[in-house]
Amino acid sequence: MPIEFTLNGKPVSIDAPADKPLLWAIREDAGATGTKFGCGIAMCGACTVHLDGSPTRSCVLPLSAVAGRSVTTVEGVRGDAAMAVREAWRKLDVVQCGYCQSGQMMSATALLESNPSPTDEQIDAAMSGNLCRCATYHRIRAAIHVAAKQLTGENA
Amino acid sequence: MKPSDLSSTRRQFLKVSALGGAGFLIGCSESSAPPAKETAAAPSLLPPAADADLNAFIKVQADNTVTVVVKHLDKGQGVTTGLPAIVAEELDANWGQMRAEFAPADPSRYNNFAFGPVQGTGGSTSIANSWMQLRQAAAAARAMLAQAAAEAWGVPLEDIDITAGLVKAGDQQATFGELAALAAEVAPPAEPQLKAPEAFKLIGTDLPRLDSAAKTDGSARFTIDVAPEGAWVAVVAHPPRFGATVASVDSAAAEALEGVHRVVLIPRGVAVLADSYFTANKARSLLKIEWDFANAENRGSAEIEADFTALLGGPGLEARSDGDADGALDSGDRVLEQDFQFPFLAHATMEPMDCIVDLSPERCEIWTASQIPTLDQGTTAAITGLTPDKIVIHTQFAGGSFGRRAVPDSDFVAEAVMIAKAIEGAAPVKLQWSREDDMRGGRYRPIAVHRIRGAVSEDGKITAWHQRIASQSIIKGTAFEVMMTSELDPSVVEGSRQLPYDIPNIQVEAHQPETGVPVLWWRSVGHTHNAYVTEVFFDQLARVAGRDPYEMRRDMLANHPRHLAVLNRAAEAAGWGTDLGPNRGRGIAVHESFNSFVAEVAEVTVDNGKLKVDRIVCAVDCGIAITPDVVKAQMEGGIGYGLSAALREAVTLTNGEVDQGNFNAYQPLRINEMPDIEVHIVNSGEAPTGVGEPGTPPSAPAVANAIMDATGQVISRLPFGDQIA
8 A cells, every 4th residue: 555645745655565664765765865874773863854844763763654744854844944054054064974964954954943042952952863973063063053043133 | 266255155056967877066056156158258269168178187068167086085074175176276266166076996097196006095195195186187277278278369378367267368268168178189288387385375265165065955975875777775694703604594584575586695695685675674684594603703802802912911013112111111210001902993984884786797887985996896806707997986975984985805895796796687786784784894993902111210201111002903914915014014003103202212012913803994093092092191101200291292292393383282272271170171182193293182071970071172284274174174073083982982792793783882972972172273384184084093082181180080991981980
């Protein structure tokens, strides 16, 4: 039975086993490869997507769980927070290898959507599920502050 | 472009287009790029704009973009920005028109001069070994463009001016794109004129990274994202112990699973090929395999460490001998002895190892991110029987590497080729390792143990230094064995052998015991343990001497100005000597690696056995800093990588089996543990050297010395996150 849900605002129907993780359905069946595989046990955050707007680790979420729901990936994320995050990431040249950054940006976007001006402690709490082996953490923190300032109208 | 112009050009837009399947164009378009249609004062004199290769490294396109062919792998260290910056400088291009693409594996054009006849990335050599090559290539291309314009316009060559991507003479002007086809017909100058460093306009400014746009919208292509039509996904059941082999396999249940194409035996284990990673993984768990452990490494890591430690009682291969260290140690000065222990470390790149192979009887195409593609060509040739020129390697962005993708025996690339051969090219093979495959796949930073003795005289001087190391050779028995001029593997002693301090009696020795665990270079290689031992033991001796560890270093580095300059800069910027308040400590370390010099000052808080690294101030001298912001990023990342290992990372084995499989057991640094980092670049004006690795070695000892300062605790066993008293 194909499973139907909304991916990046468009209806999709994926014919895959119900227990296939959403990550692999997105990548292999829907062909959206921006979301990355890092650990398969929700310990690294590289696979973070938004499920009905909430940051979710797609590597442990069975495809059946998203039937009728809305999934957003780095390719399709929109809105003021998402744009501010992307711009700040580019302004500060946060990326190094870049592999974890889709997940980092999805977590950061969700944080700013719920809290437009987070403290360092709130950033650490929201972002500590996202590993970066290049250790770009220093710039991630700074970029979230830059994005927050843009969202709240302060001078960045 | 001046630094002050950057704010208006920082906004970047995606520009990624397929190039005939050969690779990706990396770059951004900016409003300041000179578009072809706005120029062309005298179009009738020029043929229509066309793409042209001006040499092996520089392609100019009709749309006026300049693509630099990057012979190195980009694993985050920024070569797709740094190498184009060198070209843009000598070419007098506009940064907005610059692009990058990865070179094919081709030993006739793209070897690394530091590696011998091999194309490769490693040892923090990319900038250093491309520096003159790309300057000459770009200066030659610039001369060809100028000559083409002079001939087209009928003006003397001296009248041609090239600035920020525009070629001008009097009222006439043209873009590179408009001149490219004509320039490609001009003979390149024998000795292209290079700029004097004082004339640099782009080098030394904060140019935006060319890969930022693609890496922030999901479009950057890594190996895991390559999916040839009809490819079968492969996973491999590897032996649970290193060196074990398959005795028997029952694959009936796995093969019965819907979506499984094939189960094949390869020299490295049992491969399952299926229609998806999910199915392949599931089928792998259904395999019933009996393993033969007769030739396996069956020791645990504790036994290996004990065996290494036992060697420290006797002399090893001599790496350095100044004066008479043994005699000086017996002379009656105050003598301190300390052992140090370092575990196996996994690189744990965010992207687990992966490789795609499309094999036919005539040709083999490979998509992967490899640090040594021409060795992979050779390995593939040996497996397939094809000649290397029939093996095409498409280099992808690497999701981290830190040395992991520079495997002399080709490791995962060889594995993918073996699978493709086993199925006789029935379909393209996409080999995908799980995190557990990756963590348990070996190629670790080797275990190292040290025994070190030092003597301090009555007047507070270090008079003797005797260091003995036992660690596994990384290069013995590999294609890189030629780097060994004697039995000694230089990577075992690197950083200890070159101890810069003014000490009259120094002896450094090494034992190189073998194990069945495959080991590899891990970001800064031997410096990871050697810098820790030398810098922590130095502080221990400074305490014996009753001296400030910074001042004592300063006094003993008088003959090493580059060490001294970064040491002083870091100490000054960190406010060395100022009061930190209760429960806090400050530590310093300085180390040269890969021809770059780095000093770091760490500040920590130790409260009720809980450690927090508050701040690290870093000073680096890497010669001319081509793209200073990338240099800073590499210092930040290198520090984080070293700190991560210092706090918690260790691969352990029990009865030959690796205990850790995933990030729940092997726990890298997370954002809440990342200190504030401040990086200062010391400009020595020397030729540029590497930055990928040199930030790592001083970080752990600087933190350990800060803990010693706060509490007096000496930390001799890594990792130390759970040892804080």
